[in-house]
Amino acid sequence: MGSVNFQIEGEFVCxxxxxxxxxxxxxxxxxxxxxxxxxxxxQITLEEKKKIVxxxxxxxxxxxGVNSLSLVDDGARIRPLTDKIEEYRKNEIxxxxxxxxxxxxxxxxxxxxxxxxxxxxxxxxxxxxxxxxKEIREIYGKYLTPYEDLRLWAYSSxxxxxxxxxxxxxxxxxxxxxxxxxxxxIERPRLVFELIGGPxxxxxxxxxxxxxxLQALVDKKGVNQAAALEIIxxxxxxxxxxxxxxxxxxxxxxxELAEDELNxxxxxxxxxxxxxxxxxSGNYYSCKxxxxxxxxxxxxxxxxxxxxxxxxxxxxxxLDILYSENxxxxxxxxxxxxxxxDFRGDRRPTKKQIDAAFxxxxxxxxxxxxxxxxYLED
Numbered sequence: 001m002g003s004v005n006f007q008i009e010g011e012f013v014c015x016x017x018x019x020x021x022x023x024x025x026x027x028x029x030x031x032x033x034x035x036x037x038x039x040x041x042x043q044i045t046l047e048e049k050k051k052i053v054x055x056x057x058x059x060x061x062x063x064x065g066v067n068s069l070s071l072v073d074d075g076a077r078i079r080p081l082t083d084k085i086e087e088y089r090k091n092e093i094x095x096x097x098x099x100x101x102x103x104x105x106x107x108x109x110x111x112x113x114x115x116x117x118x119x120x121x122x123x124x125x126x127x128x129x130x131x132x133x134k135e136i137r138e139i140y141g142k143y144l145t146p147y148e149d150l151r152l153w154a155y156s157s158x159x160x161x162x163x164x165x166x167x168x169x170x171x172x173x174x175x176x177x178x179x180x181x182x183x184x185x186i187e188r189p190r191l192v193f194e195l196i197g198g199p200x201x202x203x204x205x206x207x208x209x210x211x212x213x214l215q216a217l218v219d220k221k222g223v224n225q226a227a228a229l230e231i232i233x234x235x236x237x238x239x240x241x242x243x244x245x246x247x248x249x250x251x252x253x254x255x256e257l258a259e260d261e262l263n264x265x266x267x268x269x270x271x272x273x274x275x276x277x278x279x280x281s282g283n284y285y286s287c288k289x290x291x292x293x294x295x296x297x298x299x300x301x302x303x304x305x306x307x308x309x310x311x312x313x314x315x316x317x318x319l320d321i322l323y324s325e326n327x328x329x330x331x332x333x334x335x336x337x338x339x340x341x342d343f344r345g346d347r348r349p350t351k352k353q354i355d356a357a358f359x360x361x362x363x364x365x366x367x368x369x370x371x372x373x374x375y376l377e378d
Contacts, residue, residue, distance in 0.1 A: 007066050007067055008038060008066065008067055008069065009065075009066050010038065010062065010063030010064045010065050010066070010069040010070070011062060011063065011064055013034065013035065013038050013063060014035070014056050014062045014063050014074075016034065017031045017034050017035050017056065017057060018056075018057060018059070020034070021057050021084065022057075022079065022084065031053075031057060032050065032053050035052075035053045035056055035057075036049055036050075036053060038063055038069060039052060039053075052071060054081060056074075057081065058078055058079055058080055058081055059074055059075065059076065059077045059078040059079055060073070060074060060075060060078055061073060061074055062074040090193065093193055093197070093198055094189050094190055094193050096198070096199055097189040097192050097193060097198065097199050098189045100199035100200065101147065101186050101189060101192075102145060102146070102147045103146060103147075104146070104200070105146055105147045105150040105186050106146075106150065107200040107203050108185045108186045108192065108200060108203075108206070109150065109182045109183065109185075109186070110182040110183075110184070110185065110207065110210070147186070150183070150186070185206070185210070191213070192206070194213075195209045195210060195213060196209065260294075262286060262287060262288055262291070263287045263288055263291035263294040263295050263298070264294070264295075264298050264308070265285075265286075265295075265298075266285075266298050266299050266302040267285075268283035268284055268285055269284065269285065269286050270284075271284055271286060271359070271360060271363045271364070272286040273286035273287060273288060274330065274339050274360070274364045275287050275288065275289055275291065275292070275330060275331055275332075275339060276292075276295070276330050277292065277295060277296065277299075277322065277327050277328065277329055277330070278327065278328040278329075278330065278349075278353050278356045278357070279322075279327055279353075280325075280326050280327070280349075280350050280352070280353060281350075281352055282350065282352025282353055282355055282356045283356075284356055284359075284360070285299065292319050292329060292331055293315060293316065293318060293319045294315075296318035296319040296321065296322045297311075297313065297315050297318040297319075299318075299322065300313060300318050300321060300322070301313065323342075323344065324344070326343075326344065326347055326349070326350075328341060328342065328343045328349055328353050328356075328357070329341075329342040329343075330342070330357075330360060330369075338366070338370065339369070340369065340370040340371045341357050341369050341370065341371035341372045342371060343371070343375075348375060349375060354372065354375055357369050357372045358372075
């Protein structure tokens with residue numbers, strides 16, 4: 001039998017070890033073992049060799065030559081090992097999120113993108129006829145996990161026909177629009193990580209952060225505009241509903257303010273009246289019907305440090321001044337009609353002003369607030 005000769009090329013081995021470690025995710029010990037096999041010398045200690053391994057993997061050093069290898073500086077692409085450690089940490093958290101989604105899928109469901117109220121959720125398999133249950137159990141076994149139950153429930157919210165048709169794969173390409181039934185987060189654990197950094201402890205917080213994320217995608221034109229804007233719209237209503245819940249916490253009873261007293265108050269309040277002003281920071285200033293001019297006059301007098309009783313400013317121009325400074329006005333000339341959102345036509349309200357408008361919708365149980373819709377579509 002003839003002899004077989006092997007050659008070790010230093011740069012090839014270094015590149016291979018880096019690919020194993022950075023791209024293929026192999027164990028560090030395997031990558032270290034490969035490189036140590038090339039550092040055959042008794043002139044340095046094992047600890048010194050291990051330090052060289054780190055420098056090679058990070059891209060600071062490399063081995064050159066064939067069989068007889070030399071250690072030289074590299075630096076073409078330096079990646080600290082701490083980056084890999086951070087990647088491991090991130091992947092481990094994402095794995096925990098995936099496990100949590102399987103156990104608690106309802107925590108990741110968007111309630112304002114569902115046809116049914118998640119509070120009414122029941123495993124859909126309990127309501128199926130014999131043939132349907134048999135078909136499901138042939139595919140999944142005797143029991144459905146909470147995750148599988150939730151997917152069936154969402155897809156069956158319109159008609160169980162859709163659930164049956166999608167049983168083998170659920171999210172086929174032609175039926176992906178059904179992801180808008182609130183399930184888009186349960187298959188995106190990496191997105192959950194980017195939003196909150198771990199498994200969901202507060203669904204409300206997750207939903208609030210989701211709105212900003214979707215708006216950024218819309219701005220980049222990276223998603224279906226109509227679908228994302230609809231989710232954003234519902235998300236804002238969700239936020240307003242949560243704010244209303246917080247406001248339901250019992251507080252000391254506050255006597256209803258007389259008309260003059262409310263119009264003279266210059267501090268933001270908690271929507272004491274459906275008429276009022278919203279400053280660019282999203283603060284709401286209530287007033288009585290037709291009390292916007294008086295309210296604006298007292299606000300301007302206060303910020304100029306003047307006594308409103310002797311302030312020489314023009315009462316009739318006070319509201320126009322705030323309007324020109326990008327304040328929004330919630331008003332209606334007819335007290336029997338609905339209020340509307342009034343804002344300068346050549347400007348766009350701030351996000352906080354739009355959020356305050358949605359809080360107004362929830363607070364006064366209105367189907368919408370005319371004048372705000374166009375800013376959601378821009």
